[in-house]
Amino acid sequence: xxxSNLKDLQRELENKANDLSKLQKEIAKNHxxxxxxxxxxxxxxxxxxELDLLKEDANVxxxxxxxxxxxDLAEANANVRKRIEYISAELKRLDATVQxxxxxxxxxxxxxxxxxxxTFLALFSTFTWILSLNMIFDEDKLHAFSISKFQILIYFKNxxxxxxxxxxxxx
Amino acid sequence: xxxxxxxxxMGLERMSVEQLxxxxxxxxxxVNLLQDSLNNIRTATTRLEIASSALHDLSHRPPGNHILVPxxxxxxxxxxxxxxxxVLVDVGTGYFIQKTMPQGKDYCHRKINLLKSNFDxxxxxxSKKKSVADEAGVILQAxxxxxxxxx
Numbered sequence: 001x002x003x004s005n006l007k008d009l010q011r012e013l014e015n016k017a018n019d020l021s022k023l024q025k026e027i028a029k030n031h032x033x034x035x036x037x038x039x040x041x042x043x044x045x046x047x048x049x050e051l052d053l054l055k056e057d058a059n060v061x062x063x064x065x066x067x068x069x070x071x072d073l074a075e076a077n078a079n080v081r082k083r084i085e086y087i088s089a090e091l092k093r094l095d096a097t098v099q100x101x102x103x104x105x106x107x108x109x110x111x112x113x114x115x116x117x118x119t120f121l122a123l124f125s126t127f128t129w130i131l132s133l134n135m136i137f138d139e140d141k142l143h144a145f146s147i148s149k150f151q152i153l154i155y156f157k158n159x160x161x162x163x164x165x166x167x168x169x170x171x
Numbered sequence: 172x173x174x175x176x177x178x179x180x181m182g183l184e185r186m187s188v189e190q191l192x193x194x195x196x197x198x199x200x201x202v203n204l205l206q207d208s209l210n211n212i213r214t215a216t217t218r219l220e221i222a223s224s225a226l227h228d229l230s231h232r233p234p235g236n237h238i239l240v241p242x243x244x245x246x247x248x249x250x251x252x253x254x255x256x257x258v259l260v261d262v263g264t265g266y267f268i269q270k271t272m273p274q275g276k277d278y279c280h281r282k283i284n285l286l287k288s289n290f291d292x293x294x295x296x297x298s299k300k301k302s303v304a305d306e307a308g309v310i311l312q313a314x315x316x317x318x319x320x321x322x
Contacts, residue, residue, distance in 0.1 A: 062266055
């Protein structure tokens with residue numbers, strides 16, 4: 001394995017890891033949106049409960065900018081109901097996208113794991129493995145795919161052992 | 172709850188150090204989040220209590236009473252109390268409802284009770300989470316000690 005080949009592998013691994021972290025960021029953003037909408041939904045439901053308790057002739061005001069504008073109770077009720085509907089629909093939509101993103105993330109994680117193994121195998125033929133481990137994987141990046149050096153070592157060891165076995169059988 | 176909790180702790184004992192670390196971190200995060208929520212509920216409750224006592228105070232003033240209304244933190248203008256029987260209550264999302272004094276007080280009390288029941292539920296959840304986090308911490312420590320002594 002030549003060193004330029006190795007560099008290519010490393011670069012590709014880095015790209016894939018970047019993609020993965022991008023996905024993770026997107027998921028986090030989605031979660032935040034979801035949280036915001038859930039809070040709003042709760043608030044609107046409280047308002048609706050309050051409006052339902054009122055008598056027909058109650059005075060309801062809506063704050064528009066700095067002024068309070070008098071509003072019909074029926075109108076206010078309809079408004080809040082519509083808003084709750086909208087927010088619920090939005091929440092459902094967000095749920096769907098989050099699920100989609102998480103599926104994507106999982107498949108990406110797998111590819112990154114496999115890929116890092118490949119890179120590692122390539123490196124193994126050039127350096128002693130502990131040294132190479134320290135070279136390609138700094139702790140931060142490993143944290144991104146939530147695997148430890150130790151896990152990679154074990155993963156690799158298993159693969160190595162099976163490869164040895166295959167070689168022996170072929171002999 | 173008891174049986175599932177037991178199986179949960181059994182599961183913890185079988186986990187690897189890495190997994191335990193992840194579990195502990197997650198549990199700690201959740202405990203912190205719950206603690207924050209509890210604090211928020213507490214401040215909201217005190218605010219409602221202040222509002223309720225203010226209403227109570229106001230209901231005892233006869234109309235025509237002279238008052239000073241704060242325009243800014245340091246500027247007050249004199250005014251007379253026109254109506255001490257009606258209040259506007261902010262129910263959230265920009266809606267205000269005109270209520271009579273007793274209705275307003277009733278609103279405050281309802282909200283306080285709602286918050287209190289939420290608070291109690293949350294305390295339960297938080298203490299359960301905390302015990303999970305503590306358990307994970309203890310087992311993690313034991314495992315680390317074991318590893319240190321065996322190596």
